[in-house]
Amino acid sequence: MPVFTPPRRLLFGPGPSQIPERVYQAMSQPIVGHLDPFFFDTVEEIRKDLRAVFGTRNSFVHMLSGTGSSGMEASIANFIEPGQKLAVFVGGYFAERMVEMGKRHGAHVVRFDKPWGETASAPEAAEFIERERPNVVAFVHAETSTGALQDPLSITGPAQAVGAITIADCVTSLGAIAINVDASGIDVAFGATQKGLSCPPGLSPITVSDRGIEVLKARKSPCSVWYLDLKLILDYYEGGHRYHHTAPITSFYALREGLAAVREEGVEARFTRHKQAHAVFVKRLEAIKLEMFIQDPAIRIPSINTVRVQEGVDDVKTRKRLINEFGIEIGGGFGPLAGKIFRIGLMGPFANEENATMVVGALAHCLRE
């Protein structure tokens, strides 16, 4: 037995989310080498199931050996060549990170700013993209820092019209919300394992359209990051599993099992369940006179509910009480939203009506003196 005992938490934060028992069991299966046929089989199982979750028929689907941020960096580093123009839609923390990465990889970054928590409308996105005519357009599908959901089509349509590649951060949407990569016209979508897929953090699923692969193959300079070079990773799939680096096998076992659970439930049923849990959450919240931070219900992320902290309430104290009295972890705001919002995740096995009711009840309790 291990020499340490972690406290039991109920993970209602913005991620990591609660992990089902079967995923823990998968992780305690003995590892094989990364060149073992069983490992190749595991990789293919995962790719098949990820296509369903992403909503794509793309041939390129991969799991990067890093967390969601490595997926973001891979997307930027592989699709930006020095001096190219990157347009970023900014309305929260993770979009700011894309700007920062773009600069580091030599992009000329232009940004369309909205206050944190708002998203770009279709006319705004079209006007900006037509004016800037960038090589690459990046946006955050589900902005974890604010709870706002960006409609992809508003951005991908105009981007395609100017021949730009589109990158969507789907870290918080993958597995919880429909992304529909193909129908949404997204060229590069990346996610994470520890939110909608309810696995531990450590892998970043990524998919690239055929058009994206063409652009990748036509690159003039090598990707600046060897570890995240998608061309080398393409060689792995097209070149008979040519060795690139030692994959984190146990994380692959976890993801394989987490995706099997998604498949058994059904992708659409899973998305519906997240929506229903969200609807109940909002109803319960309004019943105790609390307010959602995102005003427009159409752009609320179902799996991360952001709640306005009322005047005079100490957000840190409230969250400490939730941990101490209920073992419940929720998230706070950061940047301009520090102290102003709670971020309450209803993800994976926890996305159901009972938990929505329970967590609002616990919050109400901790808000009373």
Add this chain to the structure above:
Amino acid sequence: MPVFTPPRRLLFGPGPSQIPERVYQAMSQPIVGHLDPFFFDTVEEIRKDLRAVFGTRNSFVHMLSGTGSSGMEASIANFIEPGQKLAVFVGGYFAERMVEMGKRHGAHVVRFDKPWGETASAPEAAEFIERERPNVVAFVHAETSTGALQDPLSITGPAQAVGAITIADCVTSLGAIAINVDASGIDVAFGATQKGLSCPPGLSPITVSDRGIEVLKARKSPCSVWYLDLKLILDYYEGGHRYHHTAPITSFYALREGLAAVREEGVEARFTRHKQAHAVFVKRLEAIKLEMFIQDPAIRIPSINTVRVQEGVDDVKTRKRLINEFGIEIGGGFGPLAGKIFRIGLMGPFANEENATMVVGALAHCLRE
């Protein structure tokens, strides 16, 4: 229970190595959030134990959220500024990778080449470094692709004399062989979890000397890779755990437990055990008239034994028989050594005299018609 059953393998390859049961148990402990005090405690436990394994009193010790290659890229990307001179000692595959990464991060790369399997002597290293006067010198401590061990002092002494920062790839040595970072005068050492530490792959432990931290803080340009930016990671430790990215919590649990096992055995006792297993392996091998690939016993890596494939022997067929008849995985050679060597790891719980005798016996069996 998980819906898949991996085959049982005995991992005698160059890594991943066999994982003790207690590490699997640690991975099935429930996760907490990455901002949970228990997670901070886990991080500190790991850092303390890693100092003992690295042989350092460096204040900066960290576990990167990626495999060993991410540690290599972090070392190069953070300590090279565009246009600076990087000197690499090359005698195998992983040193070639350092050259490649150096180029991608804008270094002017100069290389000292030896045939695969040889290392640089002290006079050779001194002459090269004094002639080139590089900003950064990189070498592979234990070259997994060949089985050769480079004496660090031959390189670090001359490097310090010209004011260069030294980077050592310790992926294969960490946890199995003494590195003695401080006594060896290494500024930046990185490793992996899936070899000498017998944990699953997924984290890259890294340590940086105080002199290295000064150089890092004095950088003029930001590190090109946001995900691996050690300055931002330094902020995490110096700035009250400021959020950088979501750490792979389960991998941290595994490493915490793997290091507890190392501590209980004693670091020195563990290194001695690896040496003893190696000595028995060589004796058994020579008894059946097989030959070690590395001629000079002084530069053999105790934990990876490279064995010459005899004339007329089919290396792939032999390895397939080992898997099919014994469930034993060993490694083959690659690059110029493809088909020419077997790579047989004796690492972690498998590094003992009985296993050394057993694996040579199994190999002998599979080499007979």
